Amino acid sequence: xxxxxxxxxxxxxxxxxxxxxxxxxxxxxxxxxxxxxxxxxxxxxxxxxxxxxxxxxxxxxxxxxxxxxxx
Amino acid sequence: xxxxxxxxxxxxxxxxxxxxxxxxxxxxxxxxxxxxxxxxxxxxxxxxxxxxxxxxxxxxxxxxxxxxxxxxxxxxxxxxxxxxxxxxxxxxxxxxxxxxxxxxxxxxxxxxxxxxxxxxxxxxxxxxxxxxxxxxxxxxxxxxxxxx
Numbered sequence: 001x002x003x004x005x006x007x008x009x010x011x012x013x014x015x016x017x018x019x020x021x022x023x024x025x026x027x028x029x030x031x032x033x034x035x036x037x038x039x040x041x042x043x044x045x046x047x048x049x050x051x052x053x054x055x056x057x058x059x060x061x062x063x064x065x066x067x068x069x070x071x
Numbered sequence: 072x073x074x075x076x077x078x079x080x081x082x083x084x085x086x087x088x089x090x091x092x093x094x095x096x097x098x099x100x101x102x103x104x105x106x107x108x109x110x111x112x113x114x115x116x117x118x119x120x121x122x123x124x125x126x127x128x129x130x131x132x133x134x135x136x137x138x139x140x141x142x143x144x145x146x147x148x149x150x151x152x153x154x155x156x157x158x159x160x161x162x163x164x165x166x167x168x169x170x171x172x173x174x175x176x177x178x179x180x181x182x183x184x185x186x187x188x189x190x191x192x193x194x195x196x197x198x199x200x201x202x203x204x205x206x207x208x209x210x211x212x213x214x215x216x217x218x219x
Contacts (some may be wrong), residue, residue: 001158003188004202009181014204016181022206023093025189031163031195036138038164039162042084048072050123060207070209 001025009051033061076171079113080122084135088169091152093132093140110190124216134216137164146182149173158219166190182192 004010007024025033036057040046051071054058058068073161082103086094094102094185100110111130118125124134132140139145145156149163149172156162161205166173175198177189188198205216 001160001203001205003159003177003198003203004181005179005184005186006202009179010202010204013181013208020207022204024202025108027159027163027201027203028195028199030160031190031193034137034160034163035167035193037160038167041137041164041168042088044081044083044085046081047077048120059156060159060193061159067205067208070212071207 001030002044023063023065029061033057033063072095072117076113076116076120076122079105079110079116082141083114083123086139087135089131093135096130100118109131121213121216144178146176147173148176154195163188163190163195167193210218 003054004013055070058064059071079099082099083094084100086102096107096110096114099105100107101126103110114123114125114130114132117123123132124136125131126133134140137156137160139155139161141155141156143155144156145158145162147154147156147162149166154165156165156175162177164176172192173190175190177186177188178184180185186198186201188201189196207214
């Protein structure tokens with residue numbers, strides 16, 4: 001996952017690497033995803049999430065569809 | 072992932088946050104009063120459970136997501152020190168995991184232009200106009216986590 005300056009830069013980067021487009025979001029949405037995903041990661045009582053719990057975080061941010069299916 | 076493995080995992084994370092580098096298996100074993108082989112075996116199981124990532128073919132830690140144990144293009148300054156993150160998502164994951172303000176320095180992979188983001192009180196106050204792209208679908212993230 002990378003930060004890019006704009007759609008123009010994204011398209012050129014994908015073309016140069018001959019990669020199919022994946023999924024894009026703005027950095028604000030990624031920050032919210034990061035907060036929900038990583039918030040407890042260094043806490044002593046951290047426990048691994050179930051796939052359903054992780055999927056729920058993606059769903060809550062509207063990250064739905066085949067690309068975002070974890071299993 | 073049992074309580075014993077989670078205890079080792081927690082010590083590894085605490086050590087990384089405290090010292091800014093990944094501990095060796097010997098250091099973790101000494102900290103917990105365990106045998107080195109016991110720690111190595113647990114780390115392999117934690118790797119298999121995606122709770123940390125070992126460098127291929129070794130017992131060295133490569134990733135303690137969202138932290139990277141090796142240098143990357145994504146640098147995060149928080150709590151008066153700097154860290155490397157594995158990707159854009161992890162770069163914003165470090166302030167989230169530390170519950171701290173942070174400045175993220177990265178670069179556009181197309182043009183190499185330096186990019187900067189700032190998180191304050193959990194909000195992205197600089198860099199909000201940047202675009203983020205995921206190349207790999209979620210189901211395949213762990214096929215090659217270093218590429219992802």
